[in-house]
Amino acid sequence: MTQFGTHVNTARRSLQEHDRRYSLRQVAKRIGVEPGYLSKIERGQVAPPSEAATVRLAKELDQDPDVLLALGGKVSSDLQEVIRKRPRLFAQLIRELRDAPDHAVLRIVREVRDGDW
Amino acid sequence: MTQFGTHVNTARRSLQEHDRRYSLRQVAKRIGVEPGYLSKIERGQVAPPSEAATVRLAKELDQDPDVLLALGGKVSSDLQEVIRKRPRLFAQLIRELRDAPDHAVLRIVREVRDGDW
DNA sequence: CGTCATGTTTCCTAAACACTACACACTTAC
């Protein structure tokens, strides 16, 4: 289950092809972790990093933070906070939407965005 | 920030009034923790318990698990799983609904429940 | 009085989490 590592490695190497500032060492330095640690992360030798480090990594590699967090088995803490503020409401909504097809959820997103409440 | 403890204590004592099977010790035994631990939980002397223990406690005290988890600063792992399976979609939806009034969210819940996709 | 049952206090800990430090081997650039 190290989707996380391979995903990061692939993304980084793809950037590295055109820009040698995306070596493991340089990326590690920019996101503020030790090279050895990032190496192990990419090869799934350790668990995915903390939320904060994951988000920095996602930004650095131009990835969607929520997706990368998900690959790391996490959910963004700001989303969790939204749920925790109105647990009954959001729990019900999310469970209701668990098996809904993407397009149905998307339709709701658009509906809400066009703010007709 | 020990909303959790006082909430549990209040709920338990209110049950205890009419039914002495809801002493701290007996509840602790039924949910499978040591009395000393539950005591500390109720007085906020330790952090809220794990998700599993919180859910057992909620059921025992006839409380909504999602609400009690929220008071403990947690979000049910089954909800997290739903989000992690389609992170972009659900992240967008939840952020969109962050500031929506309850009745607007409820309307959507009903809409979805009446399954018109 | 003795013995339940109640809640509380103190002390301890095993496991998981999130990393750092540093030495190593190999390639590339000049």
Place this chain on the structure above:
DNA sequence: GTAAGTGTGTAGTGTTTAGGAAACATGACG
């Protein structure tokens, strides 16, 4: 050919999580 840069391996660290064990104090009951 050496200096710089690349990725990797081994070992160890501090912190947090999630409790358990056992003794203690208090009150009610028969």
